Amino acid sequence: MDDVEQELDLLTRRYGDLGIEAEVRSIRDARQRHRLEMDRLNEDFDRIVERRRATLEAIEKLDRTLRALIDDVVGSTRRQRNEGWSPVPVLGFRAWVVEDGRLHGAWEMWPLPRSTATCKRSPDADEVPHTDGRCGPPPCGLYALKRADDLLDVTGWHGARVAIGLVEMSGKVVEHTKGYRAEHMEVIALGVVDPRGVLLIDAPEHLQAAFGGGFDELDGVLPTLQPIETMCFWLEARKERMSWTSENKSA
Ligand SMILES: [Zn+2]
Numbered sequence: 001m002d003d004v005e006q007e008l009d010l011l012t013r014r015y016g017d018l019g020i021e022a023e024v025r026s027i028r029d030a031r032q033r034h035r036l037e038m039d040r041l042n043e044d045f046d047r048i049v050e051r052r053r054a055t056l057e058a059i060e061k062l063d064r065t066l067r068a069l070i071d072d073v074v075g076s077t078r079r080q081r082n083e084g085w086s087p088v089p090v091l092g093f094r095a096w097v098v099e100d101g102r103l104h105g106a107w108e109m110w111p112l113p114r115s116t117a118t119c120k121r122s123p124d125a126d127e128v129p130h131t132d133g134r135c136g137p138p139p140c141g142l143y144a145l146k147r148a149d150d151l152l153d154v155t156g157w158h159g160a161r162v163a164i165g166l167v168e169m170s171g172k173v174v175e176h177t178k179g180y181r182a183e184h185m186e187v188i189a190l191g192v193v194d195p196r197g198v199l200l201i202d203a204p205e206h207l208q209a210a211f212g213g214g215f216d217e218l219d220g221v222l223p224t225l226q227p228i229e230t231m232c233f234w235l236e237a238r239k240e241r242m243s244w245t246s247e248n249k250s251a
Helices: 003-015 021-080 148-154 204-217 227-250
Strands: 085-099 102-104 114-116 142-145 162-175 179-194 197-201 221-223
Touching: 003 021, 085 148, 085 179, 085 227, 102 204, 142 148, 142 162, 148 162, 148 227, 162 227, 179 204, 179 227, 197 204, 197 227
Parallel strands: none
Antiparallel strands: 085 102, 085 142, 085 162, 114 179, 142 179, 162 179, 179 197, 197 221
16 A cells, blocks of 8 residues: 555545545556456466476477487497498698798689588589599598698699698598598698798698698798608607597597
């Protein structure tokens, strides 16, 4: 009861009905009914909030269950079908030719230190690199070799300015005798032949700059008369250290 109602009650006790008693009573009754209705609505509202929370939780739980189920079956199917789908990144080596300050792979220029394979034959982006013979030769995928030294035999870039990188492959990775075809590739260390020797870089921002066309600005050239051998040796050592670290991480 607020101040004016108390005031009215006081004056009514003192002087009798002021002429609005019946109306005041009926308004108060109506107000009381609405207050009870409000209590019921608040209880309903609390129940709905609780049901909403429980439903949301159930949806999220089902999402997680579905994802885990699919991940499991997709992973085991790919392993059974010998697709070589790798849950952990695979390390390998690949080469680029430097032209006009940019790094060119076998098919196209790499503007970034990472790439995802596409298939030129099959518009279906799924399952790249393909293992069912629908494309090639050579079949699609980003290629890398297991040993850096093997790049010396397969590339026809003698005399060209060459870059060799240690790459991390993920997604679908198909294993071949000497190397791999991968869905995703990320360059994690790079050696570039330089007139003064060899430039060795592995900091992400330096790799970004090198692929972005700015590697002439990078310093840290190692003078050497055998640039290819020097970078192969350095990259192989990086790979060994990385394999050792990841084995220890997972142990
Ligand atoms: Zn293909």
